[in-house]
Amino acid sequence: MRGEVIAGAVAALFIALFLYVAATDPGAEWGGADGEAEGVIDHLTDGSYEPWFSPLWEPPSGEIESLLFSLQAAIGAVIIGYFFGYYRGRRST
Amino acid sequence: MEGFLPHPWWEIWYALSLPVVVYGIYTMNRLVKERRETLPLLALAGAFIFVLSSLKLPSVTGSCSHPTGAGMGAILFGPAITAVLCLIVLVYQALFLAHGGITTLGANVFSMGIAGPAVAYIVYKGCAKSNLNFYASIFLAVSLADIATYLVTSLQLALAFPSATGGVLGSFYAFGTVFAFTQFPLAVLEGVFIALIFKYVIQVKGEVMVKLKVIDEKKLRRLKGVVQA
Numbered sequence: 001m002r003g004e005v006i007a008g009a010v011a012a013l014f015i016a017l018f019l020y021v022a023a024t025d026p027g028a029e030w031g032g033a034d035g036e037a038e039g040v041i042d043h044l045t046d047g048s049y050e051p052w053f054s055p056l057w058e059p060p061s062g063e064i065e066s067l068l069f070s071l072q073a074a075i076g077a078v079i080i081g082y083f084f085g086y087y088r089g090r091r092s093t
Numbered sequence: 094m095e096g097f098l099p100h101p102w103w104e105i106w107y108a109l110s111l112p113v114v115v116y117g118i119y120t121m122n123r124l125v126k127e128r129r130e131t132l133p134l135l136a137l138a139g140a141f142i143f144v145l146s147s148l149k150l151p152s153v154t155g156s157c158s159h160p161t162g163a164g165m166g167a168i169l170f171g172p173a174i175t176a177v178l179c180l181i182v183l184v185y186q187a188l189f190l191a192h193g194g195i196t197t198l199g200a201n202v203f204s205m206g207i208a209g210p211a212v213a214y215i216v217y218k219g220c221a222k223s224n225l226n227f228y229a230s231i232f233l234a235v236s237l238a239d240i241a242t243y244l245v246t247s248l249q250l251a252l253a254f255p256s257a258t259g260g261v262l263g264s265f266y267a268f269g270t271v272f273a274f275t276q277f278p279l280a281v282l283e284g285v286f287i288a289l290i291f292k293y294v295i296q297v298k299g300e301v302m303v304k305l306k307v308i309d310e311k312k313l314r315r316l317k318g319v320v321q322a
Contacts, residue, residue: 003228007289014282018151028155033275034094036156037250040267041097044254051096055191068189069147072182076143083137087297 095187095194102253107199113207114180117173124174130301131170137294138166139178145283146182146205152275160283161242164235165290167210168217169307179206200249209242227308227316228288236284243272 021028041049059065098106125132145162152158166175183201186192193201213234220230247268256263295302299313308316 003289003292007285010282010285014150014278017153017278021151021153021155025155030151030155030157032149033154033156033158033272036271037246037268038094038097040264040271041250041254044256044264044267049097049099049254052099053096053194053196055095055187055194057188058191059189065190069149072147072185072190073144076140076145076147079136079140080144083133083140084293084297087133091297 094197095191096196097194098197098200098249098253102249103196103199105199106197106203106249110176110199110202110207113173113176114202117175117177121170121174121177124170128304131305134169134294134298134301134305135174135178138169138175139181141165141287141290142178142182146186150279150282152278154271154275156271156275158243158272158275158279160279161205161209161239162283162287163205163210163242164213164231164238164283165287167213167238168231168234169302169305172207172210172214175210176202176206179210200246204242204245204249208245209238212241213238221308227312228291231288231291232284234284235287236280239280239283240273240276243276244269247272 059068121135125135142162142165145160147159149157149159161179163175163179166178180198180202183193183198183205187195187198216237217230217234220233221227225233247265250268251261251265254264255261256267259266295308295313295316299308299317302308303310303313
């Protein structure tokens with residue numbers, strides 16, 4: 001039980017941290033860190049760097065992007081659920 | 094970050110990652126053939142990379158990043174096999190999500206699939222030798238691997254874009270500020286979470302972990318005893 005309590009407490013702390021930053025820093029945009037790194041590159045090269053290759057395909061909208069991210073998580077979650085369900089079930093019979 | 098790693102760096106990281114991935118595919122095939130019973134754990138390790146690397150979490154810097162999930166694979170199977178698992182996820186994200194990229198694939202496999210997992214593997218083995226608590230060892234290995242991944246990413250970018258005034262070190266600091274601070278709380282969360290998952294893995298598949306030499310028989314009995322009490 002101790003492990004679950006610790007994990008729960010850390011998760012709660014993480015959420016609290018998010019709420020704190022969200023409340024105190026109205027300028028926070030919650031964008032991706034890699035987007036910010038692209039900004040750093042822009043700054044370091046005085047805006048002269050042009051990416052020399054673009055993605056072959058881009059999700060046409062934010063909705064479709066989140067669909068594909070959810071799908072990725074769902075595929076993983078199905079495997080994890082199957083693994084624990086199968087072996088727990090087998091042990092208890 | 095497609096196209097953001099200029100020549101010759103994207104080729105260099107491809108060249109460094111390729112041998113590890115090839116070796117990883119070789120050892121993975123052998124492992125699955127000779128020890129069929131490890132296959133479910135392999136799938137589990139891959140599944141965690143899938144789930145965790147899809148979760149973009151908000152952090153103290155007011156921006157978002159995602160954990161790597163690669164620590165579990167590294168502890169169970171070592172860095173080479175984990176590099177193969179990461180490659181699958183990175184290709185998925187590069188092709189379908191325009192996240193990461195094909196030109197930066199070599200660099201991303203290196204940071205997420207090789208450098209991070211190598212840190213997890215070494216830290217875990219070191220902790221196991223020094224008899225540190227099993228779950229504390231997992232926590233340390235996974236968290237440090239997560240941070241190491243983003244430090245290596247920062248270094249990769251710094252080498253490609255040295256600052257005019259501060260050189261590589263100056264850029265490393267600039268990129269590190271963006272990545273490492275964002276990543277720190279995520280790394281802690283990932284470490285705690287994976288340590289908890291290992292508690293369940295030990296309950297259902299502890300004996301396979303003994304076969305993979307992750308823990309020894311004595312430790313397994315003790316951990317199972319503690320769990321049941």
